Amino acid sequence: xxxxxxxxxxxxxxxxxxxxxxxxxxxxxxxxxxxxxxxxxxxxxxxxxxxxxxxxxxxxxxxxxxxxxxxxxxxxxxxxxxxxxxxxxxxxxxxxxxxxxxxxxxxxxxxxxxxxxxxxxxxxxxxxxxxxxxxxxxxxxxxxxxxxxxxxxxxxxxxxxxxxxxxxxxxxxxxxxxxxxxxxxxxxxxxxxxxxxxxxxxxxxxxxxxxxxxxxxxxxxxxxxxxxxxxxxxx
Amino acid sequence: xxxxxxxxxxxxxxxxxxxxxxxxxxxxxxxxxxxxxxxxxxxxxxxxxxxxxxxxxxxxxxxxxxxxxxxxxxxxxxxxxxxxxxxxxxxxxxxxxxxxxxxxxxxxxxxxxxxxxxxxxxxxxxxxxxxxxxxxxxxxxxxxxxxxxxxxxxxxxxxxxxxxxxxxxxxxxxxxxxxxxxxxxxxxxxxxxxxxxxxxxxxxxxxxxxxxxxxxxxxxxxxxxxxxxxxxxxx
Numbered sequence: 500x501x502x503x504x505x506x507x508x509x510x511x512x513x514x515x516x517x518x519x520x521x522x523x524x525x526x527x528x529x530x531x532x533x534x535x536x537x538x539x540x541x542x543x544x545x546x547x548x549x550x551x552x553x554x555x556x557x558x559x560x561x562x563x564x565x566x567x568x569x570x571x572x573x574x575x576x577x578x579x580x581x582x583x584x585x586x587x588x589x590x591x592x593x594x595x596x597x598x599x600x601x602x603x604x605x606x607x608x609x610x611x612x613x614x615x616x617x618x619x620x621x622x623x624x625x626x627x628x629x630x631x632x633x634x635x636x637x638x639x640x641x642x643x644x645x646x647x648x649x650x651x652x653x654x655x656x657x658x659x660x661x662x663x664x665x666x667x668x669x670x671x672x673x674x675x676x677x678x679x680x681x682x683x684x685x686x687x688x689x690x691x692x693x694x695x696x697x698x699x700x701x702x703x704x705x706x707x708x709x710x711x712x713x714x715x716x717x718x719x720x721x722x723x724x725x726x727x728x729x730x731x732x733x734x
Numbered sequence: 735x736x737x738x739x740x741x742x743x744x745x746x747x748x749x750x751x752x753x754x755x756x757x758x759x760x761x762x763x764x765x766x767x768x769x770x771x772x773x774x775x776x777x778x779x780x781x782x783x784x785x786x787x788x789x790x791x792x793x794x795x796x797x798x799x800x801x802x803x804x805x806x807x808x809x810x811x812x813x814x815x816x817x818x819x820x821x822x823x824x825x826x827x828x829x830x831x832x833x834x835x836x837x838x839x840x841x842x843x844x845x846x847x848x849x850x851x852x853x854x855x856x857x858x859x860x861x862x863x864x865x866x867x868x869x870x871x872x873x874x875x876x877x878x879x880x881x882x883x884x885x886x887x888x889x890x891x892x893x894x895x896x897x898x899x900x901x902x903x904x905x906x907x908x909x910x911x912x913x914x915x916x917x918x919x920x921x922x923x924x925x926x927x928x929x930x931x932x933x934x935x936x937x938x939x940x941x942x943x944x945x946x947x948x949x950x951x952x953x954x955x956x957x958x959x960x961x962x963x964x965x966x967x968x969x
Contacts, residue, residue, distance in 0.1 A: 507864050507865055509864075517759060519757065519758045519759040519762075520757050520759045520854050521757055522754065522755050522756055522757040522758075523754045524752060524754040524755045527754075594860055594864045594870075595864060596863070596864045596865075596867075596870045597860060597863055597864050597870040598870060598871055599870065599871075602866075602867050602868060602869060602870050603867070604867075605864075605865060605866070605867035605945075606867030606868070606929075606945065607867070608867065609866075609867050609931075609944065609945040609946065614943075615865040615867075615943055616865075616941075616943075617861040617862075617864055617865045617936070617943070619755050619854075619855060619856045619861075619937065620854060621854045622857060622860040624860070625829055625832055625857040625859070625860050626852040626854075627852075628831070628832055629742050629744075629829045629830060629831045629832050629840075629852055630742055630831075630840060630850040630851075630852045631837075631840070631844075632831075632837050632838070632839075632840035632841030632842070632843065632844050632850075633837060633841070634837060635829075635831045635832040635833060635834065635837050636833060636834075636877050637875065637876060637877055638874070638875050639873070639874040639875075639902075640872065640873050640874075641872060642871050642872055667874075694841070696844075701852070702854065706851075708849075708850055708851075708852070709844065710840075710841065710844035711844065
């Protein structure tokens with residue numbers, strides 16, 4: 500059956516970063532689309548307008564995807580696709596469906612034999628990993644550490660075990676207001692000889708990427724800005 | 735100390751893909767650089783010329799990094815950087831230091847307080863993961879499965895356990911000539927209810943991304959082309 504495709508549209512990580520960092524192929528695809536699956540309509544509209552100032556955004560249709568509204572629009576999406584219209588999926592920051600909602604939509608697309616086409620853009624996980632100097636041949640992305648102190652400690656110890664045993668770099672993400680606490684918990688609970696990389700506010704002008712031994716981090720004063728951060732533990 | 739920086743330059747995954755898929759910021763940085771750390775000089779030169787046809791490539795300096803030649807040029811790199819020259823690092827395909835050599839160079843950079851600046855480009859791991867429809871909130875990149883049959887089976891079973899227990903998507907990479915064997919071993923050794931995504935020749939015109947239940951894969955005939963592939967197992 501000839502039908503529309505779903506394009507995966509990575510958005511910018513830092514809202515302030517230049518359009519120059521977005522490739523023309525992605526811009527052309529966004530210009531051509533009228534249907535979007537989005538995590539937040541307001542920021543999606545702003546991003547699309549940034550790429551195509553001439554777009555009549557009021558003619559575009561937005562399907563909202565979030566924790567509360569995951570599946571009740573599958574039939575609408577399917578209808579759009581069977582009418583041979585393409586749909587773009589975009590999240591608040593970086594890659595949709597990576598540390599973000601949206602994967603259930605694409606699982607559904609595969610079940611219906613709908614073509615999924617990923618476009619090129621920034622992934623804070625990959626930017627942080629490649630710049631960290633830590634092992635990129637084997638790694639795990641854990642997401643957010645638990646808020647509960649006991650579980651958090653257990654998770655850090657388990658992660659550390661994987662680093663020591665398999666040389667598998669462990670990657671965590673954190674929300675800005677918990678950055679300092681996470682940094683302190685990691686240096687408190689990890690072996691002095693392991694490395695910790697802090698990658699903060701990637702792709703912005705005030706991006707920070709620093710890798711040091713835990714023992715070294717312990718000796719200095721380091722205050723993380725309240726900006727989105729990635730933490731990596733490696734050998 | 736005021737010194738040069740190291741730029742991480744992701745290259746194209748498919749050599750045939752359009753320059754349109756590369757952002758202008760990356761192109762401008764490459765134009766400005768005279769020093770490169772590369773995995774393969776011939777392909778690096780070809781990629782740089784593709785981005786900047788006017789570049790006098792014979793004036794550029796290439797530091798070769800591979801299995802045989804990892805550390806003996808650290809002093810040259812350091813000399814270049816202390817002379818306030820920037821250096822670009824690029825690998826054969828996609829992100830340097832992710833499923834690729836190079837991370838030791840960046841670990842060394844962090845030790846010397848050299849700034850590392852990642853640029854935006856394609857990562858086949860992230861392109862495959864985001865399009866797979868499988869869980870992107872928790873995942874592991876394993877690299878290549880063992881060639882030895884017994885170890886390979888053990889690795890697949892261990893990966894499967896992580897999917898079932900933690901809903902952690904497991905990602906493997908494969909060289910073209912072993913694609914079919916890997917595909918067959920995965921469907922033979924995994925539970926029928928799990929999903930397998932095959933992502934082949936990403937960003938090219940003949941890109942394949944298909945996710946199906948193992949039970950479904952078993953019932954159909956699927957011949958993978960001899961092109962670079964990523965395999966993902968998820969719930």
